[in-house]
Amino acid sequence: MSELSSPSKVFNLFKEFNFHTNKKLGQNFLIDSNIISKIISAADLRSEDLVVEIGPGLGVLTQSIADEVSRVLSIEIDRKLQPILEVNLKEYSNTKVIFQDALKTDFDRLVYAEAGGKSRSYKVIANLPYYITTPLLMHILESKFNVELIVIMVQREVAERMTAPPGKKDYGALSVAVQYYTEPEIICRVPKTVFIPAPEVDSTVIRLIKRKLPPVQLKSEKLFFNLVRTAFNQRRKTVLNAMQGSNWGLMKEEWKIILEKAGIDPMRRGETFSLQDFAMLSNCVYETLKELSTVYQEGEQIPLY
Ligand code: SAM
Numbered sequence: 001m002s003e004l005s006s007p008s009k010v011f012n013l014f015k016e017f018n019f020h021t022n023k024k025l026g027q028n029f030l031i032d033s034n035i036i037s038k039i040i041s042a043a044d045l046r047s048e049d050l051v052v053e054i055g056p057g058l059g060v061l062t063q064s065i066a067d068e069v070s071r072v073l074s075i076e077i078d079r080k081l082q083p084i085l086e087v088n089l090k091e092y093s094n095t096k097v098i099f100q101d102a103l104k105t106d107f108d109r110l111v112y113a114e115a116g117g118k119s120r121s122y123k124v125i126a127n128l129p130y131y132i133t134t135p136l137l138m139h140i141l142e143s144k145f146n147v148e149l150i151v152i153m154v155q156r157e158v159a160e161r162m163t164a165p166p167g168k169k170d171y172g173a174l175s176v177a178v179q180y181y182t183e184p185e186i187i188c189r190v191p192k193t194v195f196i197p198a199p200e201v202d203s204t205v206i207r208l209i210k211r212k213l214p215p216v217q218l219k220s221e222k223l224f225f226n227l228v229r230t231a232f233n234q235r236r237k238t239v240l241n242a243m244q245g246s247n248w249g250l251m252k253e254e255w256k257i258i259l260e261k262a263g264i265d266p267m268r269r270g271e272t273f274s275l276q277d278f279a280m281l282s283n284c285v286y287e288t289l290k291e292l293s294t295v296y297q298e299g300e301q302i303p304l305y
Pocket of ligand 1: 027103
């Protein structure tokens, strides 16, 4: 196991390289070999795997991943970490660090170039600042990158939202999106004390296995997600009131017919809807708009989180 999981080694590195952690970049470095082992085992690494790591920091996870797989591409935004990473990854010839913003990275293109102009699937492992976790995940999932699975450290509450079933208070647009694209599973809880410096919140390691086929058949994915957003944006309203008050250009009577066709009680709240309920509803809306010869436009984009 990496000697970087020792606090004294980390403090020595800070001193030697005159490095100061940047709170804005969420630089809380992991120092617990047990948690590192759990992340590695959750990713079910094989020697032939290619792993894209996001936010290598000092390289503690990078070293452990590199011990298991043929190639690790790490994306780090902070160039000040370059001299430290050069030293810590000197012995790991199967690693490469790319200094850029992961949120602006086309992961497939990066892997394509690395694999000598061939498309291939890969795994993603990330321990990132929490404010970019959700945008990054949505970037990976919505872009439909060729990712097999993602193991990521997230704020505890975010892991609960991702895995929440319909009807629970944490269930929302993020739960639907994550559960539509992946099968999420909580791996372990992580206390603040295993980081230098300690963050303000507790964390959870979560694994998201990308689905090979969508769990529901949709006539329009965009329409589905716009409906989900509309429903959760007004989560205290019944679905009839939420839809009718939204920007869909359909009258209350039309919504009643749509809901009846979809077999959905108009008095239910969207927060109780399963993926199947949202799919039924969105497919019925799609058919109605088609009958009315209304070309479906994306409409107002309501933020997902
Ligand atoms: N993986 C290391 C560990 O477990 O100790 C470091 C984790 S630290 C929580 C987050 C890392 O992500 C930092 O090194 C930070 O500089 C990097 N980072 C922050 N924003 C980033 C972004 N947009 N793209 C790539 N890396 C980013």
